Each structure stands twice: as structure tokens, then as C-alpha cells.
Amino acid sequence: MSQWETxxxxxxxxxxxxxxxxxxxxxxxxxxxxxxxxxxAGAVIDLSxxxxxxxxxxxxxxxxxxxxxxxxxxxxGVKTKIAWCRRVGFRSYLVGLQFEDLPLSAAKRLLRQGAxxxxxxxxxxxxxxxxxxxxxxxxxxxxxxxxxxxxxxFQWADDLGLSEDAVAAISxxxxxxxxxxxxxxxxxxLRALVRPAPSVQRxxxxxxxxxxxxxxxxxxxxxxxxxxxxxxxLILHAVRDDADGIQDFIVQxxxxxxxxxxxxxxxxxxxxxxxxxxxxLASEGLYDKAVSVVETGLPHxxxxxxxxxxxxYRYTAVKLGDGLAVTFADISxxxxxxxxxxxxxxxxxxxxxxxxxxxxxxxxxxxxxxxRIKDYRFAVLFLDFDRFKIINxxxxxDAGDQLLMKITERLRENLRDLDTTARLGDSxxxxxxxxxxxxxxxxxxxxxxxxxxxxxxxxDTFNVPYEISGHEVTSTASIGIVVSDPRYTKPDDILRDADxxxxxxxxxxxxxxxxxxxxxxxxxxxxxxxxxxxxxxVEAEAFGVVYEPIVCLQTGRLKGLEALIRWPHPRRxxxxxxxxxxxxxxxxLIAPIGRWILREACRTFVGWRRDHPDSxxxxxxxxxxxxxxxxxxxxxxxxxxxxxxxxKPGMLRLEITESMVMDDLDEMAKVLHQLKDLxxxxxxxxxxxxxxxxxxxxxxxxxxxxIDRSFINSVGRKERHYGAILYAVIELAxxxxxxxxxxxxxxxxxxxxxxxxxxxxxQGYLFSEPVAAxxxxxxxxxxxxxxxxx
Numbered sequence: 001m002s003q004w005e006t007x008x009x010x011x012x013x014x015x016x017x018x019x020x021x022x023x024x025x026x027x028x029x030x031x032x033x034x035x036x037x038x039x040x041a042g043a044v045i046d047l048s049x050x051x052x053x054x055x056x057x058x059x060x061x062x063x064x065x066x067x068x069x070x071x072x073x074x075x076x077g078v079k080t081k082i083a084w085c086r087r088v089g090f091r092s093y094l095v096g097l098q099f100e101d102l103p104l105s106a107a108k109r110l111l112r113q114g115a116x117x118x119x120x121x122x123x124x125x126x127x128x129x130x131x132x133x134x135x136x137x138x139x140x141x142x143x144x145x146x147x148x149x150x151x152x153x154f155q156w157a158d159d160l161g162l163s164e165d166a167v168a169a170i171s172x173x174x175x176x177x178x179x180x181x182x183x184x185x186x187x188x189x190l191r192a193l194v195r196p197a198p199s200v201q202r203x204x205x206x207x208x209x210x211x212x213x214x215x216x217x218x219x220x221x222x223x224x225x226x227x228x229x230x231x232x233x234l235i236l237h238a239v240r241d242d243a244d245g246i247q248d249f250i251v252q253x254x255x256x257x258x259x260x261x262x263x264x265x266x267x268x269x270x271x272x273x274x275x276x277x278x279x280x281l282a283s284e285g286l287y288d289k290a291v292s293v294v295e296t297g298l299p300h301x302x303x304x305x306x307x308x309x310x311x312x313y314r315y316t317a318v319k320l321g322d323g324l325a326v327t328f329a330d331i332s333x334x335x336x337x338x339x340x341x342x343x344x345x346x347x348x349x350x351x352x353x354x355x356x357x358x359x360x361x362x363x364x365x366x367x368x369x370x371x372r373i374k375d376y377r378f379a380v381l382f383l384d385f386d387r388f389k390i391i392n393x394x395x396x397x398d399a400g401d402q403l404l405m406k407i408t409e410r411l412r413e414n415l416r417d418l419d420t421t422a423r424l425g426d427s428x429x430x431x432x433x434x435x436x437x438x439x440x441x442x443x444x445x446x447x448x449x450x451x452x453x454x455x456x457x458x459x460d461t462f463n464v465p466y467e468i469s470g471h472e473v474t475s476t477a478s479i480g481i482v483v484s485d486p487r488y489t490k491p492d493d494i495l496r497d498a499d500x501x502x503x504x505x506x507x508x509x510x511x512x513x514x515x516x517x518x519x520x521x522x523x524x525x526x527x528x529x530x531x532x533x534x535x536x537x538v539e540a541e542a543f544g545v546v547y548e549p550i551v552c553l554q555t556g557r558l559k560g561l562e563a564l565i566r567w568p569h570p571r572r573x574x575x576x577x578x579x580x581x582x583x584x585x586x587x588x589l590i591a592p593i594g595r596w597i598l599r600e601a602c603r604t605f606v607g608w609r610r611d612h613p614d615s616x617x618x619x620x621x622x623x624x625x626x627x628x629x630x631x632x633x634x635x636x637x638x639x640x641x642x643x644x645x646x647x648k649p650g651m652l653r654l655e656i657t658e659s660m661v662m663d664d665l666d667e668m669a670k671v672l673h674q675l676k677d678l679x680x681x682x683x684x685x686x687x688x689x690x691x692x693x694x695x696x697x698x699x700x701x702x703x704x705x706x707i708d709r710s711f712i713n714s715v716g717r718k719e720r721h722y723g724a725i726l727y728a729v730i731e732l733a734x735x736x737x738x739x740x741x742x743x744x745x746x747x748x749x750x751x752x753x754x755x756x757x758x759x760x761x762x763q764g765y766l767f768s769e770p771v772a773a774x775x776x777x778x779x780x781x782x783x784x785x786x787x788x789x790x
Contacts, residue, residue: 226253226255227255227256229255229257229327230257230329231257231327231328231329232254232255232257232258232260232261232262232326232327232328232329233253233254233255233257233258233325233326233327234251234253234254234258234325234326234328235251235252235253235254235320235323235324235325235326236249236250236251236252236274236290236323236324236325236326237249237250237252237321237322237323238294238322238323238324239273240322246291246294246295248273248274248275249273249274249287249290249323249324250271250272250273250274251269251270251271251272251273251274251277251278252270252271252323253270254266254269254270258328261313261328261329261330262278264277264278274287274290275287280306280309281306285304286304286315289302289317290317290324290326293317293318293319293324294319294322294323294324297319298319299316299317299318299319300316300317301314301315301316301317302314302315303315303331303335311330311332312330312331312332312334312335313328313329313330313331314328314329314331315327315328315329316328345357346358348431348432350401350404350405350432351404351405351408351432352408353408353430353431353432353438354430354431354432355431355432355433356431356433356434358431359431359433359439359441359491360491360492362441363380363441363491363494363495364491366378366441366443366484367484367488367489367490367491367494370484370486371486376444376484377444377445377446377447377483377484378441378442378443378444378445378483378484379441379442379445379448379450379451379454379481379482379483379484380439380440380441380442380481380482380494380495380498381439381440381442381451381454381455381458381479381480381481381498381513382437382438382439382479382480382481382482382495382498382499382501382502383430383437383438383439383440383458383477383478383479383502384436384437384477384478384502384506385403385407385436385462385475385476385477385478386475386476386477386478386506386510386511387473387474387475387476388400388403388435388436388475389436391403391468391473391475395468395469395471395473396469398469399468399469399471402468402469403466403468403473403475404432404436406466406468407436407438407462407475408430408432410461410462411430411438411440411458414457414458414461415430415440436475439495439498440454440458442454448483448515451481451483451515452481452513452515455479455481455513456513458477458479459476459477459479459511459512459513462475462476462477463476463511476510476511477511478502478505478506478510478511478512478513479502479505479512479513479514480497480498480499480500480501480502480503480504480505480513480514480516481498481501481513481514481515481516482494482497482498482501482515482516483515497516497520497521497524498516500516500520500521500524501514501515501516501520502514504520527583530580530583531583531587533569534567534580534583534584534587534589535587535589537567538584538589538592538593541596542567542568543565543566543567543568543593543596543597544565544566544567544568544574544772545563545564545565545566545597545600545601545604545772545773546563546564546566546770546771546772546773547561547562547563547564547604547770547771547772547773547776547779548561548562548564548763548768548769548770548771549561549617549763549767549768549779549784550562550617550621550741550761550762550763551761551762551763551767551784552760552761553742553751553754553755553759553760553761553762554755554760556783556784557783557784558615558617558779558780558782558784559617559618559619559761560617560618560619560620560621560653560761561605561617561619561620561621561776561779562620562621562622562623562655562763563597563600563601563604563620563621563622563623564577564623564770565577565581565593565597567580581625585625585626585627588627590625590627590628591625591627591628591631594624594625594627594628595637595641597622598622598637598638598641599641599644599645601620601622602620602622602641602642602645602647602652603645604773604776605617605620605647605651606645606646606647608776608777608780609651612777612780615780615781616780617780618651619650619651619652619653619681620647620651620652620653621653621654621655621683622652622653622654622655623654623655623685624654624655624656624660625660626659626660629656629660629661629668629671634671634675635671635674635675635678638654638675638678638680639678642678642679648679649678649679649680650679650681652679652680652681653680653681653682653683653703653704654675654680654681654682654683655683655684655685655706656672656682656683656684656685657684657685657686658684658686658687658689658696661696661700662695662696665695665699668700669699669700672700672701673701676701681703681704682700682701682702682703682704683702683703683704683705683706683741684696684697684700684702684704684705684706685706686706686708686743687705687706687707687708687729688707688708688710688711688725688729689708689710697732697736702738703738703739704738704739704740704741705729705733705738705739705740705741706740706741706742706743707726707729707740707741707742707743707759708743708744709743709744709764710744711725711726711729712726712742712743712744712745712746712750712754712764713744713746723753723757726742726753726754726757726759727757730757730758730759734758739760739761740759740760740761741760741761741762741763742754742759742761742762742763742764743762743763743764744763744764745762745763745764745765745766745767746764746765746766747766748766750764750766751766767784768784
């Protein structure tokens with residue numbers, strides 16, 4: 001026989017109906033003032049709100065025999081034609097009945113019980129809502145506090161972007177939440193245990209639970225809560241000796257969830273001692289904590305892994321009389337998830353190696369250990385793999401990932417067999433910072449030489465080719481080494497210096513190691529300072545332009561000028577382009593520098609032409625960088641500057657080098673033709689130094705060839721050989737209808753040879769050093785065939 005219990009809801013809000021003249025009644029709101037109502041067979045009684053009303057229809061749920069307790073007679077048995085129930089949580093409740101046979105006397109007795117008033121208490125308030133509210137409040141507060149503590153304990157604070165102060169504040173703020181939650185639970189439990197069950201009053205609807213007890217009894221309410229709780233609950237009572245010391249605990253109450261978690265039934269546990277019935281709890285140190293909770297009155301919240309089943313449990317223990325109440329839950333799945341998240345946060349996804357975050361933590365520990373222990377030394381090896389980008393781009397990213405995995409395997413095998421203590425935490429592994437950059441932390445080394453030995457061993461390991469996707473590839477390593485030093489206080493400084501040493505190894509030959517030293521550090525500091533000063537100079541346009549004359553070798557008259565940028569440094573004096581142009585390229589500053597010098601040179605040249613129309617030069621040469629040629633806005637910028645300054649087409653010459661255009665011939669040819677359409681004359685600078693000089697001549701719209709100074713400087717030593725080369729270049733240019741300019745003429749012999757070969761133009765210190773704009777007028781009427789004064 002099934003038995004259902006009804007929902008308990010305050011009857012003051014119940015919908016009821018007034019008495020009518022028998023039969024099925026019409027529905028309306030109001031209070032049932034007079035008891036007694038005649039219901040015929042087939043009437044429907046709705047109990048879902050704790051009252052009585054007549055309904056027209058309900059979904060069918062099947063037959064049910066229902067029994068109601070009455071205060072003035074035996075149990076009332078009612079046979080139903082149809083009964084309806086509703087599941088709430090893990091329990092089912094009776095919400096409606098359609099009677100199959102309802103005698104008049106039974107109907108009156110049933111309806112009198114339905115017309116009930118609120119349950120009176122000492123203060124005129126219902127008792128159960130207060131106890132139930134306290135219990136629910138306690139559970140909410142405990143849950144909120146535990147969640148916040150978990151976020152901090154499992155280091156989710158970093159992922160949430162919380163500072164250390166915020167983490168400390170959260171930890172401090174959640175302690176009162178947990179404490180208040182425990183107090184609310186204790187209050188609800190004590191109130192339920194000590195308060196006697198109220199007597200059943202006339203006119204009250206009886207709420208029957210599954211065990212046949214009145215649910216308005218606080219003990220019954222407590223039992224219902226314990227039975228419905230998802231977490232395990234144990235209530236223990238202390239067993240004391242003659243000296244009032246706690247010897248053991250007796251299990252007083254255990255709920256179904258605890259039975260399932262512990263694998264023991266209530267019959268096996270209730271009334272028995274904890275040590276004998278649950279030795280797994282007593283042996284895990286939990287017994288001592290339970291004694292502490294009872295003696296101090298302070299709640300205890302923690303996590304533990306039980307050895308008997310290997311699972312993780314979170315438990316909270318609070319004092320309850322001369323004993324305690326323990327709530328606990330299995331959090332093994334949560335711990336597994338957290339472990340996975342923690343591993344993902346501290347390890348590289350591809351190789352499984354520790355990442356930068358974990359490396360920084362261990363470096364911090366190594367730094368602190370070196371300051372505490374006198375003879376403790378460590379070293380950091382920063383590895384970067386040569387040709388990795390070429391392999392990755394040519395064979396594909398999958399091949400690049402395979403190469404990284406094989407590099408990882410070799411690192412593991414090599415470090416595992418080291419005689420010295422080489423470890424990162426407890427895994428004896430290197431770490432991967434990203435891309436092809438790896439770091440090895442060597443702890444407990446004897447001296448600096450130990451780090452060098454390990455580095456050389458790694459170099460030998462990586463000199464062996466790899467088999468990747470059917471291809472044999474070689475990727476050697478460049479290694480930078482930093483040895484522990486008292487001046488290091490931050491891990492980032494160590495990694496920075498190790499990276500600097502690695503870069504030095506890569507730029508001085510690759511496949512080698514370099515140990516960082518103070519001189520290298522000084523160079524890096526100077527480089528960083530120069531970078532900052534260069535940025536400031538670009539922003540302030542704090543540059544200058546000097547002009548080197550281009551002379552007609554046959555007449556000795558000035559034909560043009562080449563604009564050369566200078567940087568008047570406040571500390572270092574005048575800085576030549578060779579010292580900062582490459583740095584400007586790396587920093588992405590060459591474009592604004594190029595625009596500035598082009599505008600300044602054109603403006604100055606136009607001024608000379610205006611002020612000295614008879615003696616001014618015919619053209620101005622300006623160098624263009626690789627970055628400018630690849631700038632999509634170059635054509636528009638040049639056109640705008642020409643319009644702004646008023647320079648005529650044909651007077652502006654842009655100088656390029658072979659190395660700038662050989663990477664992408666088609667694209668560069670397109671750009672140069674667009675410049676040609678603007679009326680710009682194009683000159684090939686440093687001709688003869690590249691490997692594809694002849695290719696440039698027929699692919700690009702060039703007008704001028706500038707013979708590199710290296711050919712001119714060698715004339716005195718190997719005049720016959722280089723004279724033949726110069727003659728060939730000059731004749732080639734003439735046949736292609738191109739002008740020729742010889743660079744770096746420094747003596748009369750070089751000048752005489754070039755004049756004899758028919759070279760048109762020349763420039764060099766024999767004629768003049770580059771001069772500032774304010775002194776350029778001294779060059780306008782000068783005869784450059786006469787030797788200049790020393």
C-alpha cells in the first residue's frame with residue numbers, strides 16, 4: 001500500500017470555498033467559515049495548498065488508498081478513484097484526490113480538518129518556518145563561504161585577476177560566512193531536538209509523513225531535512241571517562257546520504273562507538289579534530305583523502321551539545337577537475353613541460369635558497385633552436401610540433417642521466433617558454449664549469465639530425481647561461497640575462513653556448529638606453545641632415561647632392577646612420593625617420609634652387625629603406641611631399657640597394673614603376689655587391705648605377721683587376737643608357753683612373769666631406785678638379 005504526504009503550506013493563503021447546497025461546488029476565493037460540506041462521489045479535493053476546493057479536472061495519476069489521522073476518531077480510510085502526486089526534490093507529495101466512494105460522515109470529517117488556521121506558537125508565529133529557515137540559511141552561508149574559500153585555496157585567484165590584497169580580503173570575509181552558517185545549523189538542530197512536539201488541535205489538517213509521524217513535530221521536520229540532504233550528516237555524542245576526558249563518540253544519527261558515502265547502514269552504526277564501527281575515520285586523524293571541536297567549541301572545516309577508498313572528502317564539524325554534528329561530501333570528481341585545471345595552468349599544452357609560470361615559482365625558490373644557504377648555487381640555461389622557423393614554415397606547423405616533441409624527448413633523456421643535480425621541482429624536466437624557447441634550471445651545481453658541461457652535452461645532443469615527416473632536418477641549439485649571483489633578486493632579471501647571452505651565441509655563430517658577464521650586461525643597458533633616446537628623438541624630430549656633393553668628373557662642377565641623416569646626440573655627439581638606422585628598423589621607427597629626411601631634403605633643395613638659380617645643383621639624392629619600400633603608403637607619401645615642397649619631377653632621386661628588392665621581385669618592380677610614374681629618378685646604390693646585380697638591371701626601371709666604394713678602395717692594390725671590373729660596369733651602364741656614379745673617391749689616383757675609364761660622376765672625401773645645409777652654399781661655385789685644402 002502506497003502512502004503519500006501532502007505539501008505543507010501556510011493555510012492563511014489557502015483558496016477555499018464557502019458552503020453550498022451540496023453537490024460539486026463552484027470555485028471562488030474566501031475563507032471556509034462553517035465546517036461541514038456534503039461531497040458526492042466523483043468530487044475532486046485539491047490539497048496542494050493545504051486547504052480544500054472543488055476542481056473541474058486534473059491529470060490522471062492512478063488509484064491510491066489514503067489514510068488520515070483524526071483527533072476524535074480512528075484513522076479515516078478513503079478509497080480514491082484517481083490520485084495526483086508531485087515530485088519535489090527526492091520526495092513525492094499528494095496534491096489532489098478524486099474519491100471513488102465518500103460517505104457523508106467521512107466527507108464532513110475530512111473537510112473540517114481542511115478548514116484550518118495557522119499553527120499557534122508561544123509568540124503567535126509558526127514554529128516550523130523558523131527552524132526550516134535557520135537550517136536553509138545555514139546551508140546557504142556554508143555553501144557560499146566554502147565556494148569562496150575554494151576559489152582562493154585552489155589558486156583560481158590568478159585566473160580571476162585578483163591581487164594578493166583581494167585574496168586576503170576574500171579569505172577574511174568568508175570566515176564569518178562559514179561561522180554564521182554553522183551557528184544557524186546548530187540553532188536549527190538544537191531547537192528541533194529540545195522543543196517538544198505540539199499537540200494536535202481540533203480543526204487542524206494532519207500532515208502524515210512516510211513513517212506515520214506528524215510533520216509539525218520538529219523532530220519529524222529534522223528527520224525530513226536529514227533524509228533529503230544531498231550531503232552526509234553524522235551526529236555524534238561524546239563518551240567520557242571518569243576524568244571527564246573524551247574516550248570515544250557514539251553515533252546518534254546518520255542520514256541516507258552518509259550511509260551511501262560510508263557504505264554502512266544506519267542499523268550498523270547508530271548507537272555504536274565510532275572507533276570500532278568506523279576505524280577508517282579514527283585512523284585518519286579525524287578523531288583528534290573531533291575531540292578538539294567538542295572541547296574548544298570552534299568549528300572545523302577541511303578536506304581529507306581517506307586511505308581505505310582513496311577518495312577525497314570535504315567535511316565540516318560543529319559542536320552540538322556534548323558532541324558534534326558532521327556534514328561531509330565526496331569531492332573526488334571536483335579534485336580531479338581541479339588537478340587538471342592546475343596542471344593546465346602550470347604546464348605547456350603541447351609538450352607537457354612546465355611553463356613560464358611554474359618556472360618563475362621555482363626560480364624564486366632557488367633565489368631565496370641561494371641567499372639562505374652559503375654554498376648553494378644554481379644556473380639557468382636558455383635554449384633557442386636554430387632554423388626552427390624555416391622548418392616550421394617550409395614543412396608546416398604539424399612538422400614544427402613534431403620537432404618540438406622530439407626536442408622535448410631529447411631534453412628529458414639527457415637531463416635524466418646527468419651526474420649533477422638538474423631538476424625543476426620534482427620532475428627533472430626543463431620548461432618551455434613558448435615557440436622554440438626552452439629553459440633548464442640546474443640546481444645544486446658545484447661551480448660555473450658544471451653548467452658549461454651540461455650546455456656542451458646538450459649541444460652535442462641537438463647536433464644529431466631529426467626525422468620529421470619523411471625529411472631529415474637539423475636544428476642546432478644556441479644556449480645562454482646565467483649562474484646564480486647575489487645581485488639577482490627577481491627571476492625575470494635572470495631570464496633576461498640568459499636570453500641576452502643566448503642572443504649573443506646566436507649572432508656569433510650559432511650552435512654554441514655563451515656565459516653571461518657584466519660586460520654583456522653593460523652593452524645591453526646601453527642598447528636599451530639608446531632605444532629610449534632614439535624614440536624620443538623621432539618624436540621630437542631631433543635629427544639633422546648633411547649633404548655630400550656629387551661632382552661631374554669631366555668638368556669638376558657640382559651636379560648634385562646626396563642627403564645623409566645625422567643624429568646630434570646630447571651625450572655621444574653626432575651619431576652616424578650606421579649606428580642607429582638598423583636599430584630604427586628593428587624598433588619600427590625607420591618609416592617616420594624616412595619621411596622626415598625626404599621632406600627636409602626636398603625643402604632645402606628647392607630653397608637652394610630659388611636662392612641660387614644659376615649655380616644650384618641639378619638633383620638631390622635621398623636613400624630609401626627596406627621598410628619604406630614595403631610600406632603601402634609610400635607612393636602617396638612621396639607624391640604629397642613633392643607637391644608640398646614644390647620639387648620638380650626629375651630632380652628627386654631615390655637610392656635603393658639590391659638586397660632591398662631581391663626578396664620579392666614582382667612586388668618591388670610594381671612599386672618602383674609607380675615611383676617612376678611620379679617622375680622620380682631611381683638609382684641602384686652599392687652596385688656590384690649583390691649576387692643578382694644583372695637581374696636588377698633588366699627587371700627594374702633604373703636610371704643610375706652607383707659603383708660601391710669597395711671597388712674604388714681596391715684600385716691602388718689591384719689596379720689591373722679592379723680597373724677591368726670598373727671598365728665593364730661603366731660600359732654596361734652606357735650601353736643601357738644609364739648614368740654612373742663612383743662612390744668613395746679619396747685620392748687623385750682613383751680620380752684619374754675613373755676619368756680615364758669615362759665615368760661620369762663621383763663623390764668622396766677627395767672633393768668634400770658632407771656639410772650642413774648652412775654651409776652648402778660654399779660648394780655651389782667651387783671647382784672640384786682642384787685639390788681641397790687639408
